[in-house]
Amino acid sequence: MHVTTATDHLPLSGVRVIDLGDPVGEAAARLLADLGADVVKIEPVGGAGSRARGTIVGNLSLDFAVANANKRGVQLDLPAPDGRRRTADLAGAADLVILSLDHAETLSPDELVTAHPHLVVVVSSPFGRTGPRRDWSATERTLLALNGSLSRSGRPGAPPLLPPRGIADATAAAHVAWLGLVGVRAARASGTGQVIDAAHLESLVTGLDPAFGVQGSAAAGRSGKVRRGRPPADSYPVYPCADGHVRLCLLSRRQWRGMFEWLGSPAEFSDPKYDSIVERVRAGEALSGLIAALFRDQPGTALVDEAARRGVPLAQVLTPGDVLVADHFVKAGTIAEVDLAPGLRASVPVGCLDLDGERLGFRTSLRQVDPDQVWSAPPAPRGERPGPGGAPFAGIRVLDLGVIVFGAEIGRAFADLGADVIKVESRDFPDGLRQTRDGAAMNASFAWGHRNRRSLGIDLRSDEGRSLFLDLASEADVVLANFKPGTLDRLGIGHASLASRNPDIVVLESAAFSSKGPWASRLGYGPLVRAACGVSSLWRYSADETECWDGVTVYPDHVAARIGALGVAAALMRRDRTGAGARLELGQSDVVLHQLASQLAAEAISPGSVSATGNRGHELFGGLFACAGDDEWCVIEARSDAEVATLQGVVGAVRESDLSEACAAWAAGRTPREAMEALQDAGVPGAAMARLPELLDDPQLAHRRTFGTMSHPALEGSLPAESVAAPYSRISVPTALPAPAPGEHTREICRDVLVLDDGAVDDLLERGVLFSVASERAAHDRT
Numbered sequence: 001m002h003v004t005t006a007t008d009h010l011p012l013s014g015v016r017v018i019d020l021g022d023p024v025g026e027a028a029a030r031l032l033a034d035l036g037a038d039v040v041k042i043e044p045v046g047g048a049g050s051r052a053r054g055t056i057v058g059n060l061s062l063d064f065a066v067a068n069a070n071k072r073g074v075q076l077d078l079p080a081p082d083g084r085r086r087t088a089d090l091a092g093a094a095d096l097v098i099l100s101l102d103h104a105e106t107l108s109p110d111e112l113v114t115a116h117p118h119l120v121v122v123v124s125s126p127f128g129r130t131g132p133r134r135d136w137s138a139t140e141r142t143l144l145a146l147n148g149s150l151s152r153s154g155r156p157g158a159p160p161l162l163p164p165r166g167i168a169d170a171t172a173a174a175h176v177a178w179l180g181l182v183g184v185r186a187a188r189a190s191g192t193g194q195v196i197d198a199a200h201l202e203s204l205v206t207g208l209d210p211a212f213g214v215q216g217s218a219a220a221g222r223s224g225k226v227r228r229g230r231p232p233a234d235s236y237p238v239y240p241c242a243d244g245h246v247r248l249c250l251l252s253r254r255q256w257r258g259m260f261e262w263l264g265s266p267a268e269f270s271d272p273k274y275d276s277i278v279e280r281v282r283a284g285e286a287l288s289g290l291i292a293a294l295f296r297d298q299p300g301t302a303l304v305d306e307a308a309r310r311g312v313p314l315a316q317v318l319t320p321g322d323v324l325v326a327d328h329f330v331k332a333g334t335i336a337e338v339d340l341a342p343g344l345r346a347s348v349p350v351g352c353l354d355l356d357g358e359r360l361g362f363r364t365s366l367r368q369v370d371p372d373q374v375w376s377a378p379p380a381p382r383g384e385r386p387g388p389g390g391a392p393f394a395g396i397r398v399l400d401l402g403v404i405v406f407g408a409e410i411g412r413a414f415a416d417l418g419a420d421v422i423k424v425e426s427r428d429f430p431d432g433l434r435q436t437r438d439g440a441a442m443n444a445s446f447a448w449g450h451r452n453r454r455s456l457g458i459d460l461r462s463d464e465g466r467s468l469f470l471d472l473a474s475e476a477d478v479v480l481a482n483f484k485p486g487t488l489d490r491l492g493i494g495h496a497s498l499a500s501r502n503p504d505i506v507v508l509e510s511a512a513f514s515s516k517g518p519w520a521s522r523l524g525y526g527p528l529v530r531a532a533c534g535v536s537s538l539w540r541y542s543a544d545e546t547e548c549w550d551g552v553t554v555y556p557d558h559v560a561a562r563i564g565a566l567g568v569a570a571a572l573m574r575r576d577r578t579g580a581g582a583r584l585e586l587g588q589s590d591v592v593l594h595q596l597a598s599q600l601a602a603e604a605i606s607p608g609s610v611s612a613t614g615n616r617g618h619e620l621f622g623g624l625f626a627c628a629g630d631d632e633w634c635v636i637e638a639r640s641d642a643e644v645a646t647l648q649g650v651v652g653a654v655r656e657s658d659l660s661e662a663c664a665a666w667a668a669g670r671t672p673r674e675a676m677e678a679l680q681d682a683g684v685p686g687a688a689m690a691r692l693p694e695l696l697d698d699p700q701l702a703h704r705r706t707f708g709t710m711s712h713p714a715l716e717g718s719l720p721a722e723s724v725a726a727p728y729s730r731i732s733v734p735t736a737l738p739a740p741a742p743g744e745h746t747r748e749i750c751r752d753v754l755v756l757d758d759g760a761v762d763d764l765l766e767r768g769v770l771f772s773v774a775s776e777r778a779a780h781d782r783t
């Protein structure tokens with residue numbers, strides 16, 4: 001007899017997870033626990049090594065406390081035969097096991113799956129289980145050097161700048177959680193589990209600022225030419241105001257006109273040529289002076305409110321301390337007081353996804369239980385609806401209203417794994433990602449992000465178009481959108497309208513800021529989200545500087561899309577279990593805060609303690625060092641006394657106090673690759689700074705087939721592209737189809753899904769309710 005619990009309504013209720021992961025794996029398991037999975041954290045007697053990681057308060061690691069919330073914990077003597085046996089028995093009763101590479105050495109993933117064919121095992125490690133760098137040491141910052149992010153970050157003409165702590169690990173954790181949940185979905189449909197080999201480097205290469213995937217400013221470093229120095233990052237300038245700083249993001253003509261009028265319509269900028277970003281950049285010094293004078297003596301909140309009234313994208317540059325008390329995040333339920341551990345209460349970000357109006361996030365701190373109180377039998381069959389093919393989302397139809405980077409990435413997550421994803425497009429308001437130079441039919445970024453989709457051209461602002469969309473939704477499983485909160489409701493296709501036609505539909509809406517707080521209607525470009533969430537204030541060379549150097553990143557678009565896809569996949573599993581649809585909301589700013597939760601907890605406990613650290617190491621020792629050559633660098637870190645001692649021997653430092661100076665002199669006489677290989681041969685984390693074009697020649701990525709090739713009829717030649725199924729051992733995926741032209745499949749979708757005859761479709765096309773590039777071209781040719 002089933003006993004109802006307080007978590008039965010959560011998407012992953014009934015999913016059982018064993019957490020034996022590294023810190024990235026722990027964070028991935030926390031994401032699954034937030035969604036309702038029963039996660040059991042197994043530690044060796046005396047506790048996991050991650051208990052000593054990051055900021056320690058008393059004897060508690062805040063990193064550990066945050067990463068292990070909502071879990072049950074047990075301790076077993078893992079090296080002993082009885083400990084391994086009991087661990088294997090628990091694994092046999094689970095759906096998913098997340099293993100670190102060290103645990104995978106003693107608890108064979110392949111043997112676990114052989115013994116328990118339903119089981120999915122994800123091995124989480126920096127480089128993966130195979131390849132020439134399998135045994136290399138890594139830290140978050142050495143991986144940021146290797147994935148290409150470091151080469152683009154920082155002031156032009158200055159040393160590169162390492163991104164803030166936490167972003168890389170959190171990005172990898174989202175990927176590990178996604179891989180695990182996809183594996184569980186596939187296993188429940190087929191009855192067959194598998195081993196999934198998750199490499200953090202690949203997660204960052206494809207999920208932070210991808211060189212060969214949907215991108216924004218990463219394109220600046222993507223050409224085949226190896227570029228020196230940092231790209232300009234002045235597109236999103238920061239200005240002082242009366243009580244801090246604000247960031248401006250002027251892109252469109254309408255936004256510039258709002259700013260022009262706010263400045264008092266200065267005659268020197270009245271020429272219409274300044275509607276162009278290019279012309280404004282050319283006149284940057286004079287224009288910036290006027291804006292600085294306008295902003296200088298006004299409070300930040302007043303400036304942001306006035307900017308919103310005028311349609312000018314502006315945000316305050318908040319510090320971690322500011323974020324914790326920001327009215328929006330508190331009212332939205334993103335920041336709340338919780339018990340991180342018995343006797344330790346603090347304000348922290350609690351989660352980032354809402355399900356049917358409820359925030360999915362922190363419920364309890366880690367609860368220690370006896371191993372005999374966990375599970376005694378394998379999971380019972382759940383009654384999931386298996387798809388007709390081998391791909392995990394075969395048989396699922398997704399209506400994709402998403403735009404720009406987030407929209408491309410969340411739809412691609414399902415399209416790449418077998419779903420029928422229909423991109424719903426407007427002629428009058430095209431997806432900004434379709435913009436091309438010189439009117440070309442396709443660009444590489446759109447081709448990467450929209451492969452495997454079909455395109456439907458429809459006017460949702462017309463009554464007939466709205467009705468057709470609702471008819472389509474009645475035959476769909478998922479609707480995805482990332483507009484301002486309330487946009488779908490204003491169009492008449494919000495969750496209530498969709499659910500009235502299709503009660504089991506899953507709807508995800510995402511925006512820059514949650515709809516529950518006063519910032520809901522703010523313009524949400526990535527630079528403004530990062531400024532408002534404290535990221536920009538941490539992305540500085542030092543705490544004393546005011547310039548922010550996060551202008552070249554697309555963060556958090558890709559990782560937020562992955563979190564959104566995770567929520568949708570979980571909601572589909574709940575629907576299979578209960579028949580209930582779901583209304584999901586994701587604030588992209590909330591994703592950022594969730595990923596910075598341990599640092600914000602530290603700030604809450606010790607105000608003023610969290611600020612920009614620049615290129616200083618986050619381990620026992622570390623930093624960025626110049627190597628031989630023009631703009632060549634390496635990151636060196638040591639995590640323990642033993643590694644510090646080894647590093648001293650490698651670089652010839654007699655005393656530990658001389659280590660930084662010795663590292664600088666040693667690195668200066670070597671190329672980055674020579675320094676990296678010498679350090680890794682000694683077992684010390686070291687990494688050369690890689691540039692984006694060099695990723696295609698990376699021996700580890702090549703071995704693991706991180707990249708394949710892709711062609712598109714509208715583009716010359718072939719493109720390197722992210723592979724779909726590389727980490728999976730037992731998932732088949734369909735052959736990739738090229739990204740569609742606008743409305744390319746309108747007629748096909750109307751015929752096959754809406755069951756309209758050719759005459760009806762012709763009439764709708766002629767009246768503009770529907771559109772199709774192919775039909776318009778045919779009409780043009782006839783005339």
